[in-house]
Amino acid sequence: MRSAALADAVDRDPEGLAELLAECELLRAHAESAGTALDDSPASLEALDQLQPRWREDPELAGWLGNDAGLYLGTVVVRTVGGAGWWIWPNGQPVVRLADGREVDVVEAGQAWAAEGAPELSQLYAELAEN
Secondary structure, three states: OHHHHHHHHHHHOHHHHHHHHOOOHHHHHHHHHOOOOOOOOHHHHHHHHOOOOHHHHOHHHHHHHHHHHHHHHHHHHHHHOOOOEEEEOOOOOEEEEOOOOOEEOHHHHHHHHHHHOOOOHHHHHHHHHHO
């Protein structure tokens, strides 16, 4: 039911869905405590890449932070890359759909970043912005 409601939100209220997905409260709080402001810009992704990964000591925190990092990456892409928008897969996973139709699982990328530091969020953004 949740995935159907999210998919419906893409059609009914895409801006509301984008705002919901942009919240990323844990990531924003973590970044702020490290002195980094997240302003939904590509430069803020570079700042995130520079944070000390202290969260890796706590697997539960890393998972939640990775989810938020992916949603934040998606938010920056949707707000700054022409033709990009949120899309919901049938399993309820939010992804970014680029103008060329390619769908990017930004949450998976965020989780990899939180766990391993790669790919860097700023590098992934640069690759997505090129298309």
